[in-house]
Amino acid sequence: MRLALLSLLKQKPLETITIAELCREATINRGTFYLHYKEVHEVFKEYLEVIVEDLKQSYEEPYYKTNYHIQNLEADMIKIFHHVKEYKDFYQIIFDERIPMMYYYLLFDTIRSFMKESIEGHFELDQSIQLDYLISYQTNAILGILIEWHRHGYATSIQELNQHLITILSINSPFEKY
Amino acid sequence: MRLALLSLLKQKPLETITIAELCREATINRGTFYLHYKEVHEVFKEYLEVIVEDLKQSYEEPYYKTNYHIQNLEADMIKIFHHVKEYKDFYQIIFDERIPMMYYYLLFDTIRSFMKESIEGHFELDQSIQLDYLISYQTNAILGILIEWHRHGYATSIQELNQHLITILSINSPFEKY
DNA sequence: ATTTTTATTGTACACGTGTTCAATATATAT
DNA sequence: ATATATATTGAACACGTGTACAATAAAAAT
Structure with a gap:
């Protein structure tokens, strides 16, 4: 998850990174994200x-x-x-x-x-x-x-x-x- | 527009006020909003x-x-x-x-x-x-x-x-x- | 008054959000 | 090994976002 974020941060600013995007990058389900984080x-x-x-x-x-x-x-x-x-x-x-x-x-x-x-x-x-x-x-x-x-x-x-x-x-x- | 925002601010924090909500309050079309503002x-x-x-x-x-x-x-x-x-x-x-x-x-x-x-x-x-x-x-x-x-x-x-x-x-x- | 310009509207689209729920997978215990 | 608990998944839902475009309304110019 953190790795996926770091990877995306090299491409675009934090504020434009969406939850959906992050989940795709980390190949985890979006629902799973919400079980651990809120944003x-x-x-x-x-x-x-x-x-x-x-x-x-x-x-x-x-x-x-x-x-x-x-x-x-x-x-x-x-x-x-x-x-x-x-x-x-x-x-x-x-x-x-x-x-x-x-x-x-x-x-x-x-x-x-x-x-x-x-x-x-x-x-x-x-x-x-x-x-x-x-x-x-x-x-x-x-x-x-x-x-x-x-x-x-x-x-x-x-x-x-x-x-x-x-x-x-x-x-x-x-x-x-x- | 500004009046609508002030009215909503009395009810909820700024960060939770959506563009759609603001437009409903001001009874203007959402498309019109985007002609004047971005957020x-x-x-x-x-x-x-x-x-x-x-x-x-x-x-x-x-x-x-x-x-x-x-x-x-x-x-x-x-x-x-x-x-x-x-x-x-x-x-x-x-x-x-x-x-x-x-x-x-x-x-x-x-x-x-x-x-x-x-x-x-x-x-x-x-x-x-x-x-x-x-x-x-x-x-x-x-x-x-x-x-x-x-x-x-x-x-x-x-x-x-x-x-x-x-x-x-x-x-x-x-x-x-x- | 009628044309021309400018502003607003309704509708549609692809995508994101936050939530719910049953189904499946994985881990832990006995 | 089998039962039990916990984690993850996929699908669906109502709502918001940003954009596009033709249709309509309002304002400005002639």
Whole structure:
């Protein structure tokens, strides 16, 4: 099933792949599909789990390397842009205009939970609601860079992006305060 | 047409409204629909233009009030959260998991163009590509607050949100540098 | 008023959707 | 090996999609 989807994704965008088509490709009965999934997106979501797993590792790497002192971040510690470039084909799908928000939220929640851990574990929290907003602010800001990268057709080099992120974070760090 | 859509939106979510249904509601032929639109989203998008227009005014208000010196921002100058709450029903649709990214990007681009104007017009730019990333970072950060608000069911008060935004921006201002 | 242009309608078609149900196949247990 | 449970299949159904085309209606031009 997942193999059939990958095969079709090489030919046409996700949003144009129908359930009937997918079943023909996988030579299974359409009724059988409905016993396992409700829509094509659920198959894609399964595949995405692998990628999100890799994202987690890429994202937390600088936290390990700086021992959760993100102020000491160096450009070559950032691995998240490597990760996105490696799975570029998938991020192109996720950031596509026609694709439902669910995938974006999947990314958001993944990065957000890291952000939360790294802040809550190493800084004392004053008001937790306020923190929720701060974390979402910071999380989505990072995703803003990915959106911009996407719009530049992933042409900007990873080194440059790392440098931008460092610059932005240094101008603009909520961590100093805590 | 737009009226028919609004009427149906009171009964069921946007993603479940079919073209056939919309045409029945508006008592026009389905073929006629295809002469003007390609999908239900295009009708909704038309309606959104009104809201985006209001968003623009809400967003730029603090810039006028502080005469583009955003450092002097005061809580009661922020009107964007008033705006979102006023059109809460629509933002609930836009931030829905099943809805395509296109609406999110519409918001993103609207806010982004303001961010760009306000920065480019009042600060000297060094590298324009770097600036692109900074602007998208900042823009999406704001949208991160709206996502968080959405997830709290728009329960957080506007006053509190204004205060959060000020706090975040004061910790975290890219404008000081310029 | 009558022609010309443009918009809308009804009908049809091949395909997809989501569901149901009996029939068949496959796996698991005894 | 045989019975029992579980999975898959094929066929059918009412509905939606996108497209095509001739027929009719409405608007604009002469």
